[in-house]
Amino acid sequence: MKEIVVISGKGGTGKTSITASFTVLGASTLVAADCDVDAADMHLLLKPDMAIEEDFYSGETAVIDPVKCIGCSLCAKVCHFSAISRKGRIYKIDNLACEGCGYCSRVCPAKAISNHPGKAGQLFVSTTRIGCTMVHAKLGIGSDNSGKLVAEVKKRAKALAEQQCKDLVLVDGSPGIGCPVVSSISGASFVVLVTEPTVSGLHDLQRVFELVKKFKIPSGCIINKSDINLDMTEKIIEYLDSQRIHILAVLPYDESVTRAMIEERTIVEYEQNNMIKDQLKKAWQRLGELVNK
Amino acid sequence: MSDIVIASGKGGTGKTTLSTNLAALLAETEPIVLVDLDVEEPNSGLFIRGTEASEEIKYKQIPQWASSICTFCGLCQKVCNFHSIIKLGKEIIVFPELCHGCFACSDLCPVAALPMISVRMGVTKRYDLNNLVFIESRLDIGQEQAVPLIVQTKEYVKKNYSSYAYRIYDAPPGTSCPVIEAARSADLVILVTEPSPFGLNDLKLAVETIRQMGNPFGVVINRYGIGNNSVDRYCETEKIPVLARIPNDRRAAELYSRGERIYTKLPAFRKELEKVAAYIKKLSGSKK
Numbered sequence: 001m002k003e004i005v006v007i008s009g010k011g012g013t014g015k016t017s018i019t020a021s022f023t024v025l026g027a028s029t030l031v032a033a034d035c036d037v038d039a040a041d042m043h044l045l046l047k048p049d050m051a052i053e054e055d056f057y058s059g060e061t062a063v064i065d066p067v068k069c070i071g072c073s074l075c076a077k078v079c080h081f082s083a084i085s086r087k088g089r090i091y092k093i094d095n096l097a098c099e100g101c102g103y104c105s106r107v108c109p110a111k112a113i114s115n116h117p118g119k120a121g122q123l124f125v126s127t128t129r130i131g132c133t134m135v136h137a138k139l140g141i142g143s144d145n146s147g148k149l150v151a152e153v154k155k156r157a158k159a160l161a162e163q164q165c166k167d168l169v170l171v172d173g174s175p176g177i178g179c180p181v182v183s184s185i186s187g188a189s190f191v192v193l194v195t196e197p198t199v200s201g202l203h204d205l206q207r208v209f210e211l212v213k214k215f216k217i218p219s220g221c222i223i224n225k226s227d228i229n230l231d232m233t234e235k236i237i238e239y240l241d242s243q244r245i246h247i248l249a250v251l252p253y254d255e256s257v258t259r260a261m262i263e264e265r266t267i268v269e270y271e272q273n274n275m276i277k278d279q280l281k282k283a284w285q286r287l288g289e290l291v292n293k
Numbered sequence: 294m295s296d297i298v299i300a301s302g303k304g305g306t307g308k309t310t311l312s313t314n315l316a317a318l319l320a321e322t323e324p325i326v327l328v329d330l331d332v333e334e335p336n337s338g339l340f341i342r343g344t345e346a347s348e349e350i351k352y353k354q355i356p357q358w359a360s361s362i363c364t365f366c367g368l369c370q371k372v373c374n375f376h377s378i379i380k381l382g383k384e385i386i387v388f389p390e391l392c393h394g395c396f397a398c399s400d401l402c403p404v405a406a407l408p409m410i411s412v413r414m415g416v417t418k419r420y421d422l423n424n425l426v427f428i429e430s431r432l433d434i435g436q437e438q439a440v441p442l443i444v445q446t447k448e449y450v451k452k453n454y455s456s457y458a459y460r461i462y463d464a465p466p467g468t469s470c471p472v473i474e475a476a477r478s479a480d481l482v483i484l485v486t487e488p489s490p491f492g493l494n495d496l497k498l499a500v501e502t503i504r505q506m507g508n509p510f511g512v513v514i515n516r517y518g519i520g521n522n523s524v525d526r527y528c529e530t531e532k533i534p535v536l537a538r539i540p541n542d543r544r545a546a547e548l549y550s551r552g553e554r555i556y557t558k559l560p561a562f563r564k565e566l567e568k569v570a571a572y573i574k575k576l577s578g579s580k581k
Contacts, residue, residue: 012305038467101395176333
């Protein structure tokens with residue numbers, strides 16, 4: 001079982017549009033997973049039916065019983081997340097700030113604080129409009145455990161791929177370098193980095209690749225909107241060469257990607273003939289060779 | 294005195310562009326603080342390029358096992374809700390990357406065998422550029438939790454720059470804990486979006502989040518004209534003020550790519566930015 005994870009460090013580089021295009025190109029051979037659970041968008045292009053929907057619980061949230069609270073303030077004193085404040089005579093917990101450590105409930109002399117499982121989000125198992133299975137999720141507002149939800153999405157996608165005798169899971173990863181990204185790339189067989197030739201594109205690429213390096217996962221890169229700044233594209237290529245990152249595609253700036261998105265299509269299905277389509281097909285083929293090497 | 298947080302559900306919509314250009318425009322007439330809270334991928338500094346004035350290493354607190362005092366009662370493992378401390382035979386193992394720093398194990402240990410120690414998580418730097426003070430916090434690679442650094446950065450700004458008229462914060466993308474922390478206690482949250490299906494979808498998530506928090510907020514539509522009018526329609530239905538519509542212009546993308554300021558070169562961009570500035574000034578004027 002192979003697992004390809006597409007990440008970008010910086011947002012807005014075209015990661016999801018590219019992942020959705022790859023999903024269309026490889027639909028018969030893969031299960032897709034949207035691990036950008038914070039701001040999931042792949043469903044807008046692939047139209048999953050959300051056949052199975054489950055609540056995902058993770059961690060706990062503390063609740064103070066106003067009847068039992070004696071207003072001693074101990075809970076507020078031990079809380080390191082500024083989640084507890086006085087409200088009149090008693091204390092109240094801000095559930096967006098509560099990390100669910102349970103410290104307050106352990107020390108409350110009146111036993112007024114109980115812990116409840118926190119709903120971290122919803123997980124969906126779907127059939128997409130192109131026929132392949134997709135696992136995706138919606139993180140609850142302000143939920144803290146996106147890393148765990150990402151891990152669960154990936155676990156499900158792998159199990160389903162095995163069941164269906166598919167040998168590939170294609171993952172739309174999360175932005176940044178923190179816990180959801182770490183969770184996205186751990187266990188991956190190949191990482192695809194999507195970047196753009198801007199000062200921030202290069203900066204974020206370098207930062208996220210420092211993280212990928214720690215996992216020793218082979219990587220390839222797609223430079224999107226390359227003609228916005230050809231000097232920067234050159235610089236990125238130099239960096240990729242120095243790090244032995246495979247260059248999978250160098251794509252032009254093309255607003256038809258947005259037009260395709262508005263028609264709820266991926267660029268590889270869009271009527272118009274364009275360079276991006278051909279380049280992505282080649283990149284997908286090359287990716288297949290690299291992953292199976 | 295206003296804390297303005299620039300956020301967005303979707304990444305890459307123009308948070309950093311708006312933050313840096315807005316701060317520079319406001320700084321033409323008065324002292325401004327710009328703070329980059331996107332500690333995982335801080336980018337504002339690429340566009341500000343001031344002189345480095347100071348640097349502070351930031352630490353988070355995690356427990357360290359004092360093996361000689363420990364009685365192996367196992368209470369630490371029991372009280373840790375994050376499974377970041379376990380008792381394995383005659384050994385206590387701490388997993389720093391899972392630790393949220395709640396202090397429960399350390400405080401509740403009957404023999405004080407788990408003192409909290411400081412470990413480096415990142416660095417906060419200050420840069421000066423004329424009227425503009427720029428604060429950047431950068432999470433070390435391999436550190437998974439952005440929130441503690443965001444909290445400390447906000448405290449640092451509050452302590453040192455509360456006399457400034459405006460503090461502009463470039464927030465991390467998304468809707469999960471780092472954004473919540475960044476937007477907490479903001480006087481105004483500006484959500485930057487794009488007029489596309491992805492932009493609209495992520496804007497809705499961001500609006501849901503901010504509404505739950507209760508901060509005043511408005512929307513800036515960037516790359517206006519590239520997509521459809523669904524974001525306009527949504528804002529109208531939801532009665533969300535649209536502060537500005539920045540026209541889609543390839544030249545803006547090119548200027549951005551080189552790290553250059555945009556409003557000084559593109560008058561149409563400047564006109565929209567001035568609308569945002571006027572909105573902020575009016576809002577903080579009415580608060581006084």
